[in-house]
Amino acid sequence: MLLNFTVGNWMSYRDEVSLNMVASLERQHGETLAKIPRFRSKKALPIGAVYGGNASGKTGIFKGIAALKHMVTVDPGVDGVLPVSPFMLEGGTESKPTVFDITFLAADTVYRYVVEATIDGISYESLEVLTERGGADVFERDESGDVGVYAFGEALGSADYLSFVGRSTRKNQTFLGNAYAQNVAELADAYEWISETLELVGVESQAWSFATAAVGREGFLEYAAAALSRLDTGIVGLVGEGVEPDVLPKDAKLRRSMAELDGDELITVVMEKGAGDYGFEMLTVHSDEGAPRVERLRTVHVGPDGRERRFSLGMESSGTQRLMGLLPMLFDLQNTDGSAQAKVYVVDELDRCLHTMLTKRLIEDFLSTCGANTRKQLLFTTHDLLLMDQFLMRRDEMYIAQRGTDGCSVLVGLAEFSGIRFDKDLIRSYLDGRFGGIPMLGKAGARG
Known part of the structure; x- marks a missing residue:
């Protein structure tokens, strides 16, 4: 399951923003929350929605996850560039690295994976295992100098072989992806979660x-x-x-x-x-x-x-x-067992071409099969405000992307706003501008 995704200096996001999928203390719809092994006090959200106007940054979150997956699973070749799109509205940001930071549950282990990169190469990469008591490094890579420097955790295997894999990893290539290709078995769970469990569904034909x-x-x-x-x-x-x-x-x-x-x-x-x-x-x-x-x-x-x-x-x-393009996803998500191989789907514009009642029904059907022992997850972006409904989802499952007058996007969770009752009409508050993220539309010129 995806537990957190943070991205910074990416597309319209100058500063780092986070999509947190760990449940807050909110009690509503608690029966759908999933247990996180070795974290007695934490549970994972089964669903996450990102709302916002056009060009607010919603798709930027989707593309950030897609770019990270691409960097891990696709070798760009000797002369290839990485799929990095830095913030371009401010001097100096183009040459700074983009930060990708993802925390996820694979099998029964929580991993945190960090990549900092420009289009030309990776400057920093690390993987660690998290527990309630802290973290343990699996590997760390620093490319800030002339030669890449690696540090490996004790449980990772032969230091000599890992050093060889590190030396064979090009700067425009992730160590995680290259090490998996060279049969470093200890990294299989983390790699395969990114390559196989994490699925992305765009707006194009399916x-x-x-x-x-x-x-x-x-x-x-x-x-x-x-x-x-x-x-x-x-x-x-x-x-x-x-x-x-x-x-x-x-x-x-x-x-x-x-x-x-x-x-x-x-x-x-x-x-x-x-x-x-x-x-x-x-x-x-x-x-x-x-x-x-x-x-x-x-x-x-x-x-x-x-x-x-x-x-x-x-x-x-x-x-x-x-809808036919979404059916493979819905087929996977109907799984009701606690399989560690349950998929995590990230969908851009789930509601595209679909009636509100149909989209809502798809969400209801999915949530009806979620519980403490399920691992499946659905994250999506949407324009459909009628899905901003506390009878459908929890407040901590709802985020709003908004772009300021300076061109910078931010991501705000509704759980951050105090004083919102469980039965409050969120749509009205959103349209009134309380949460931000509404289009600031100028007036059309007068007709001659």
Whole structure:
């Protein structure tokens, strides 16, 4: 689970801001809080929402988490640059390092991982294990001098081999990522939490995520059909419809793969229908007695005459397609056990193209499965003020991003405001400007 994320000198954030996912002393919705192993007095929040106007910095938080994951999991190559976007509205900040500081629960261990970097390379990196009694360093890296200096904790393994890995780590590369690639097993839990448990869902089309889930997760298509029907999309089912192989893209690599199909193997093809976020087709290719058999996924609707009609995915509304892109996430988050592998999803603009009641229902369904022994988590940014509801979420699960007249964004938690009753109308207070974060709109010029 994500317990804290701090970022500074990043996009519109000149100063460091923190998204804290450790619960406060608030009692409301306490049944959804998760236990943190070895921290008897602390519990984790299952959900977090960041509100704010356009260009307030909401997406900056999402992109900060995405950039940190990218730096750990993707090798930029010898001449590559790091995905760092420093604050640009003040002299001198461009050359200063951006700070990424993340605390998370992986397996039964709480880690704190810190990276300070510019586009050219990493100046500082560290990993430590946290307990209620304090912290213990796993490794620390300082690149402020001509040569990188490393310090390793006692539990990390062979000092000679670690020194070799450190020397082989380029300045534009994280030690965590390089050490994992070189089989430093003691770092596997931390690395795999960032690479596999932490999932990001942006605002772009999610056709590939839907297609991947459809062919790679048992029971997903049945779940998707039931969810689309339950959530009032007009869809009553999903079916595969046979089509001629001629509809497939004229791609030599695809043709070779089709010729090599054997047994139960299949190929998934996603065809974008045109420019923009929406409109796609999903096809699967099976081997049928040595010959390719192609099926196209279709949605099923029932007309006024009671007869079923089939439609292509691209004919569905943008809201339905956005929902389909979220279904792999919802499928993962329906997990109700206490698995340490439960996903942590961070979603930019969860409400995009969705009706308020639908978005609220998705949140309610998720929270209904959260409890003391669950590890799953959902963080999202949103424009939808109707989700700022204390009957839905706790105050410490709500944050507001706001940009000042100096161009600097800040992140403010509603738990920081005193005197807010559990039954108070937060939307009214927000629109009245009590919490900040509302757009400061100028008047349009008079018409001539």
